[in-house]
Amino acid sequence: MNRTAACLALLLAAALPAAQADVRLPHVFGSHMVLQRGMKIPVWGWAAPGEMVSVKIGTGPAVSALTTAGGEWRVMLPPMPAGGPQIRHLGIPKVTSAVPERDVNAEWRVCAPAVAGSFTAVGYFFGRELHKTLKVPVGLINSSWGGTRIEPWTPPAGFAAADSLADIRARVALADPRTDAHKARLRDYLGTNAAWTAQAKAALASGAVLDPLPPYPPELVPLRGHQDPCSLYNAMIHPLVPFALRGAIWYQGESNHGEGKLYTDKTRALVEGWRGVWHQGALPFYYVQIAPFQYGEEDPFVLPVFWEAQAAAEAIPGTGMAVIHDVGNIRDIHPRNKQDVGRRLALLALVKTYGAKDVVCSGPVFKSLAPDGAKLRLTFDHADGGLVTRDGKAPSHFEIVGEGTDFVPAE
Template sequence: MKNMPSLRCALFFLIGAFSTTTSQAEVRLPGFFGDSMVLQQQKELPIWGWADSGEKVTVSLGDETGTTTADDQGKWRVVLAARNASHQPVVLSVRGTNTIELKDILIGEVWLCSGQSNMEWTVRSSSNAADEIAAADYPMIRHIKIGKRPSPVPLDDIKSTWQVCSPATAGSFTACGYFMARQLVKELDVPIGLVNSSWGGTRVEPWTPPIGFQKVDALQGIHESVMARTPGTERNQKLASKHIADIQAWLAAAKVAIADDKMVSPSPAFPSQLAPFKTHQDPTMLYNGMIHALVGFPIRGAIWYQGESNHAEGMLYTEKKKALINGWRELWGQGDFSFYYVQIAPYQYGQEDAEILAQFWEAQAAVKDVVANTDMVVINDIATLGNIHPPNKQDVGKRLALLALKNDYGKDVVAQSPEMESVSIAGDSLTITFKNAGGGLKTRDGKSPTHFELIGVGSNGYQDAVAKIQGNTVVLTSDQVTKPTAFRFAWGKLAEPNLTGGTGLPVGAFRGGDEPDPMSQLSVDEGFRLVYRLDLSKLGKTVRYDVDNSDSIETFGQITYVLGLRSDAYGDQVVKVTMDAFTDDVKKIGIPTASSGADFQTNLSSMKVESTVSGIVLGNDITTGNIEFWPNNYGPDNGAKVKGASGRQFDFGDQKGPPKDGYGSMQIHNFGAKQTIFAINHWGNAQTADIGIGNSSGDNKDWTFVGNAKSYSEKTLAIYVK
């Protein structure tokens, strides 16, 4: 009797083992195949899933049947013939060792809906929600919401449930998708399936597959990072093998040390490049968990509403969208399926410079010009400036539907917002000709067009323009700009312009012409040669100059620094400082990074200062100049005993300290006037660098800790020698 528990355990183990080795796995479909789903019309219909290796699987859709056998991995796939849309439901059945039967399947149009919170935004959170939900009796619209699931590796299955549109269900649908689908149902009278894979607050990178990054030159850094973390890749294996070799070498050395009663050195750290991505904001994580399993499921196209979380990146976003769209398309194997997206709305974005969002709108608009079969919806007329989620999703959905109706379904409708076709300049006026004007330009309120600005040589930045509509053109003039060279429209984060096409579609932010370079306002003295030129938006621990002629410079006796800034708040600001050379090493006159070896805190016996900024003390022979160029951290103590420096606030007399590769200071001062002429600090992070001309208005006159770099739409440093 004492042996009974052991016998019972052994018996149960044998029964379990026998059951495991003799039972067969059930035939299984992906978890997003379900009752009430919509399958794409006019495309071959692949049906796939899993079963035991070698198991025969029969698939039937209505009166069509196909048969296959599961492969060595237990995967099977049957491709059924394309069929036209129909209101008549059909049954999808799959038979193997078991039978799966999915009912109420419709054939129609399927759209993937993806992006961040404005795509996830529901009908119940939209304008006029109660009435919209009560009227949502559209059983031909079907919706499936993909669960939020990041993953460091591609997942082959997704489980979710299709819902038939009704007042009981529509409130939880993606509002952009629902209002688009409602318009399509009315116009086309076909079933519409919405596959809603969206997640609020997400960046574009996590939605992008590796192959998307691989094929965009500007994103090779991201691709290399992904490959390092992907098992089986050459990059991953090389890093892993090196780490293993390092560990083995350490083990051998550690054993020797222990045997000799010596200290054991720390073991090699696990390489951070090999550590798997962890968050839903990391590259590929949402593609892997929320898109990959859908790849191959036939769709007509995709709609996308995202960008708020990437909005400070300017034209780099265009490259990231190229990676997303082309990556999806290549993996889907459906050619260049349609991709329609929403330009994000005007919004406050705190104290951020107003032009940052305008530059992002420009980057969004550029996508449709460089990626085939894409188009953009403009919504600057339905914004809520204090709410990043405009509740009017009805117009968003309708405008998305117009693009599909025109481009995918051959309807004769005006779908695109008016765009610039050409620009011409004659005397003191500039004329913009538009395409897609919808029968002629107009304004929503019947007043003159707003939010146009002009710039010209000597105009000190952009000036408000008077705009007059003449058919499909707008003519601009300004009393402040006698010779215009360029214009811009709606160029600010709070811009809600009134210009539309004849059908009411709004005109989005854009600019044209040739902007004068802020730097050109101050000419460089004769005989000086350009050594370095740098767009300061490219600052970083490693500085890569746009122009670097230092290798061709042998000797020099004078140096000129020119800093040009452009911002919405202050217009164009330029300062030029010329001084006797403080070093004979041309490699040390640029940004004083740790690698450059530059380290100077010295007075200047003769300094020439010119500037367009009021308040700057100008002069040709200023004897009270000094520089503080170093890569170090620094404090406000006046260690160099600079006359007039406070010793309590950061100004023209600071004390450098460790570490050597620290915060960093590149400052030129006139200590006699207690004035910073210009400062570039903390260049290790381009977005939070400190940049300014003249004294900062804060406590620290030398701009330390201001972190204002992103407040400038343009920022350029040029360095010359003679």
């Protein structure tokens, strides 16, 4: 493996000859990978039950673990300083699964002009800003699928974050063949099937009329569609657990934008679900407030309510929201200016995760409104230098409403 990123050497000791099997690593470990600096590094994989597996990085000490009866092993390597610097990218293929997968077929790639175009655009500009500022290697894991909803990316346990998601939680439990709920319902169906089979045999012998076979319960059908709850988490996120991460960035919402305030609860389910499986405490989570776009003949008030739902998710500890209203295109659901989007996410990370000083990571945020004579006075946070418009003209798109009146332009 390339030592400039990290050298991971696997050694076997006290292997059992009769049961010896190749030591295997998940694909998240490979040539050109970037391992997290300054924190313990989980390394895991598979081998024959009872085999002792030793892992070391470079000239560091080896750490050993005994492979379980299920053929799994895991070690925790000590924290290490940064090497590099480089930018590396791991692209996760678009696949789905009805149950959590252990591995995914992907490989790390070195950032270079010939391949950078295949990287996640927002992620690349995010990583480039961190790389330029911190002067350390940056590893980007791109697990994404355009146009998908938030539910497919959420772990099953995440849906317990809010009572409003109880129906999704129940649906996931019934469709998962490992759960008691699924087994109980399947047992009921098999009992019904057995009774029908007995009736069918009797009808065959007597020539009696027989009702059709009861259909398979639709709630037991596995959730493997790319818009089904948990299907993308199972196939594209779970194989990465517990790879040491510094944080996550999230740019999604168009497919959920008609749900209003419910999206706040779904965001909490995603964040708390990921944090629950990674066991890294309040794993930083920075996300993008979706850009303005005219969704056909949709009521123009639908999108602002969704923006409020996204903003409300900032109440979740360890999160931050990048606003991109000024770089969007109302006629393009995917604004082409990815550079500013990635940079604004990076500014959040620099301030909130890396403790950067003298860095502004937010635009003006509404704080309060109060009457001031015949006027209404607005106060904003993150506006220390005052508010100005890009063209020097009076601000537009501000409207006011009073009791018994409709919205009118504010002047």
